[in-house]
Amino acid sequence: xxxxxxxxxSLSKPSITIKLIVCFISxxxxxxxxxxxxxxxxxxxxxxxxxxxxxxxxxxxxxAKSSNPSYATVTKVDASTYRIxxxxxxxxxxxxxxxxxxxxVYITVTAIVTNNAPKVGSTAGRLxxxxxxxxxxxxxxxxxEKLVGESSSEIYKDLKxxxxxxxxxxxxxxxxxxxxxxxxxxxxxxxxxxxx
Numbered sequence: 001x002x003x004x005x006x007x008x009x010s011l012s013k014p015s016i017t018i019k020l021i022v023c024f025i026s027x028x029x030x031x032x033x034x035x036x037x038x039x040x041x042x043x044x045x046x047x048x049x050x051x052x053x054x055x056x057x058x059x060x061x062x063x064a065k066s067s068n069p070s071y072a073t074v075t076k077v078d079a080s081t082y083r084i085x086x087x088x089x090x091x092x093x094x095x096x097x098x099x100x101x102x103x104x105v106y107i108t109v110t111a112i113v114t115n116n117a118p119k120v121g122s123t124a125g126r127l128x129x130x131x132x133x134x135x136x137x138x139x140x141x142x143x144x145e146k147l148v149g150e151s152s153s154e155i156y157k158d159l160k161x162x163x164x165x166x167x168x169x170x171x172x173x174x175x176x177x178x179x180x181x182x183x184x185x186x187x188x189x190x191x192x193x194x195x196x
Contacts, residue, residue, distance in 0.1 A: 034057060034059065034100070034101075035057060035100070035101035035102075035103065036055065036056075036057050036058050036059065036062065036096055036097070036098045036100075036101050036102065036103045037055070037056050037057050037103055038053050038054070038055050038082075038094075038096050038103045038104075038105050039053065039054050039056075040053065040105070041103070041104070041105055041106065042105065042106040042107075042108075043084065043105065043106075043107060043108075044107075044108045044109075044110060045072065045084055045085070045086030045107060045108070045109050045110070046086055046109070046110050046111075047086045047087065047088050047089055047109050047110065047111055048086065049085075049086055050083050050084065050085050050086075051083075051084045051086070051107075052077070052081055052082070052083055052084070053081070053082050053084060053094075053105055054080055054081060055079075055080050055081070055082060055096060056080060058079075058098050059098045059099055059100045059101070060098050060099040060100075061098065061099070062096060062097065062098045063096070063097050063098075064076065064082055064094060064095070064096050064097075065094070065095050065097075066092050066093075066094050066107075067092050067093040067094070067095070068090065068091070068092040068093075069087070069092075070087060070088060070090070071086070071087055071088055071089070071090035071091060071092040071107070071109050072084055072085065072086055072087060072090075072092035072094065072107040072109055073085045073087060074094045082094075082096075084105070084107055086107070086109035086110075087109065088109060089109050089110060089111045090109055091106070091107065091108050091109070092107045092109070093105070093106055093107070094107060124187060124190065124191060125184075125186075125187030125188050125189075125190055125191030126191055128180070128184050128187055128188050128191070129187075129188045129191045129192060131176060132147070132176070132188070132192075135172070139192075139195055140192045140195065141195075147192040148192060148195045150192065150193065151193055152186075152189040152190045152192075152193035153189070154189075155188070155189035155192050155193060156185055156186055156189035159177045159180070159185040159188065159189065160177075160182075160185065162174045162176070162177035162178070163177035163178050163180065163185065165178075
């Protein structure tokens with residue numbers, strides 16, 4: 001078989017072999033292995049924080065655009081790294097596009113978790129704090145010293161002084177505070193601070 005038989009050079013009837021070669025070459029250039037790829041393709045970001053994604057198989061220049069910049073924005077760090085910033089809770093899609101293909105990253109932005117302090121009126125720590133009600137009034141509202149309205153850190157600091165004996169080591173407060181762990185003192189302080 002000669003090359004002439006494999007590649008029919010007549011313009012009127014291209015051979016089946018040439019058609020197959022052309023199809024193979026065209027699929028090669030649009031196949032997914034040559035498409036821009038981003039990892040991970042879905043991620044969760046806490047509002048106010050960053051998440052990084054890696055980009056590969058870029059053909060030419062790459063653009064990155066957020067479908068909803070009020071929830072998530074994207075910034076180029078270097079040729080293969082982009083930073084996703086969670087602006088506020090919600091969802092967005094970041095689209096990465098080069099001259100031949102595109103890839104998407106789906107972003108979920110979650111709310112900021114500020115701390116583990118109880119919400120106003122929470123009952124976490126109330127049972128432990130009820131030990132204080134005898135002297136400080138129900139829910140710390142009066143008695144010898146009002147606790148309502150003080151910050152959690154201030155109440156905890158005072159309890160810590162009593163528990164380690166640096167303040168009134170022979171008093172009633174020292175006797176009570178020495179019976180609590182640090183975690184329990186935090187719960188008590190957070191409970192009183194949550195009351196308004």
